[in-house]
Amino acid sequence: MTDVHTDGNGVAGLLGELLAMEVTALQRRCHSCGAENPLAAHRAYHGAGVVLRCPACADVALRIGVRDDALVVEWRGTFTGQRPR
Amino acid sequence: MGRLIPHRIAWRVATVREVVVESPRARTLVLEVPDWPGHRAGQHVDVRLTAEDGYQAQRSYSIASAPELDTLELTVELVDDGEVSPYLVQELRAGDVFEVRGPVGGHFSWAVADGGPLLLVGGGSGLVPLMSMLRHRGARASAVEAHVLASARSEQDALYRDELQGLEPRAGLSVAWTFTRTPPPGWSGYARRVDAAMLADVAPGPGERPLIFVCGPTPFVEAVADLLVDAGHDPRSIHAERFGPTGG
Numbered sequence: 382m383t384d385v386h387t388d389g390n391g392v393a394g395l396l397g398e399l400l401a402m403e404v405t406a407l408q409r410r411c412h413s414c415g416a417e418n419p420l421a422a423h424r425a426y427h428g429a430g431v432v433l434r435c436p437a438c439a440d441v442a443l444r445i446g447v448r449d450d451a452l453v454v455e456w457r458g459t460f461t462g463q464r465p466r
Numbered sequence: 467m468g469r470l471i472p473h474r475i476a477w478r479v480a481t482v483r484e485v486v487v488e489s490p491r492a493r494t495l496v497l498e499v500p501d502w503p504g505h506r507a508g509q510h511v512d513v514r515l516t517a518e519d520g521y522q523a524q525r526s527y528s529i530a531s532a533p534e535l536d537t538l539e540l541t542v543e544l545v546d547d548g549e550v551s552p553y554l555v556q557e558l559r560a561g562d563v564f565e566v567r568g569p570v571g572g573h574f575s576w577a578v579a580d581g582g583p584l585l586l587v588g589g590g591s592g593l594v595p596l597m598s599m600l601r602h603r604g605a606r607a608s609a610v611e612a613h614v615l616a617s618a619r620s621e622q623d624a625l626y627r628d629e630l631q632g633l634e635p636r637a638g639l640s641v642a643w644t645f646t647r648t649p650p651p652g653w654s655g656y657a658r659r660v661d662a663a664m665l666a667d668v669a670p671g672p673g674e675r676p677l678i679f680v681c682g683p684t685p686f687v688e689a690v691a692d693l694l695v696d697a698g699h700d701p702r703s704i705h706a707e708r709f710g711p712t713g714g
Contacts, residue, residue, distance in 0.1 A: 385684070386684060386708070387684060387708045387709060387710065388684075388706065388707065388708045389573075390510070390526075390570075390571045390573070390574055390707050390708075391526055393510075393570035393571045393572075394475070394511070394512035394526065394567050394568060394570045395512075397473055397475050397568075397570050398475050398476065398567060401472060401473060401474050401475075402470060402471060402472055402473050403469075403470075403471040403473045403570070403571075403572035405468075405570075405571050405572055405573035405574065406468035406469055406471075406572045406573040407468040408468045419468060419573050420468075420573070421571070421573035421574060421705070421706075421707075422573075422706065461468065462468040462469065462470040463468070463469065463470060464469060464470035464471070
């Protein structure tokens, strides 16, 4: 199968509505390889749901899917953001 | 580190005020969206269409207009066999309505206050969010250095070509086109896919620490980003936005 993907920018609308914040600039440290990348730079694979993968090691970073009529979002790794106090 | 920006977004009804022909396959939809919160250049919106039987289809489209404008403009290119773009490009008329959610995407965005120099590389309709940045630069009469490389299959497919030619302020602005399939007759410019030599011609050197925005189909973006990293640019300075192949 060819490697068909987009990137984390595409889930910004859904996550933005759920969390009431801008998510694409969140910095994620991969639990698997330690690479740090903004959410926007993660690879997005679209199927029944959406899976974001680390651009360095391809391990799963975020899963968005539907389970029993509920929208389920699963986060993996450390996500960091900051704002002025 | 990512800036935390509180950001309430919801689905809003957009009314089409005007449909502008940009190319045989692309239209700009001029929209009126009540209570639109404003956007940063480079951001996109999600568009949702609902059929009479309740079936919904949703896609993301980049905002083409400057934040300074009263209306919201999206430029949409037709994707053959797509589910949403054929309706937006071929069916939509002034007065029609659909839903938009946004603006979204803070990573791929730029404002004059962020400075430069800018390197903007667009493939096909990947030029759309970059155009918003250039229109914003123009609206603010900013002399931030901006280097644009636009790739299109042919002259016919090229978006905003006349506007780019006349864009102000001229100082600090350079625009280069490459036509990858059918260059115009007598064309003496680039007529090949973006490569290292082309980027070396067009782009500021890594030492100038440009802010880089690359948008286009996934293979285009990955090829350009790899070339830029190979040329010594800091990967963290490269902001990328990929589109396709999710069915247009």
